[in-house]
Amino acid sequence: MTTASHTMQGLASAKDLFALTKPRVMSLVIFTALCGLLAAPGSIHPVIGFTAILAISLGAGASAALNQWYESDIDAVMKRTSERPLPAGRMDRETALHFGVGLSVFSVLLMGVAVNWFSAIFLAFSIFFYAVVYTIWLKRSTPQNIVIGGAAGAFPPAIGWAAVTGDVTLMPVLLFAIIFFWTPPHFWALALFMNSDYSKAGVPMMPVVAGRQSTRNQIFGYSLVLAAIAIAPFALGLTGLVYGVAAIVLSVVFCALSVSVARSKTTVPEDMVAEKRLFKFSILYLFVLFAAVVADRMIVA
């Protein structure tokens, strides 16, 4: 590589810096954080509420940048991730690290100064959890990586809630638990039809380590736990009928799709229709369920 191209790498384009924040993942973070914020009792000034969501989004972007900084070697051998700025050679690792650390510090300070320090510490912990506990420690060492690491993605609604109330009660814990137990069936469905990518990269994803059938059975098991947790806010009287009906209908469909996955025997990724259907539905499931939390709260209010 010439010095000139090194220089260009050192001056990454704004587009690549933006790509480093995993904008598609961020959209889910923004949405769940916003739902947590809107579902919380009490009120928050729109400017402060906007700042809280901005800080959570920047924190999520920072975690994603640090994740890509550390995982550039894995990303380079996986088809799905090989075009990211670092493995594609459009940015150097130092730039990604500086961007990630800088954005982390800024997001936490913004949350602390503008919103409250409880949610700022919460946000700092979530960045640490994703960047260090999940990315550096768990991902390469255990097939339980995304089970425990899923907690990182589950923090945003609880942080959004904490931005309004300054504390955490049972409802945000349940919102956290919904995403926590949603993550394994969501990611393992993806890992089943992306199996070759993960094995090539040496990432101990469940299908690589325990095999496809065991993963399919675990997807079904987690779907049952997820259904119980998703219905819990209604069963405990924390939400109304709107959320209750949505949670029951969505969870029944989710469980039905995970039964099809558990029954599937195919080993060819192209034929994994049930897995692909569950993966797509899981995204819709989370969006509609969290929208129902907000709709329910609005109706009650």
Next chain:
Amino acid sequence: MSEIDESKAPMSSEEQKAYQARQKHRSVILAGILGFMVVLFYLITFVKIGSSS
């Protein structure tokens, strides 16, 4: 910037142009972000002062 590059391997004129264009683009975006932050902190200050009084 050019001093550092010349001390190693100088960029071709095309690379120099691409580098400067990228630098300009980044500067414009950074200015926009800074402007946005100034407005945001201005509003936050108003809200904070308003709520404490």
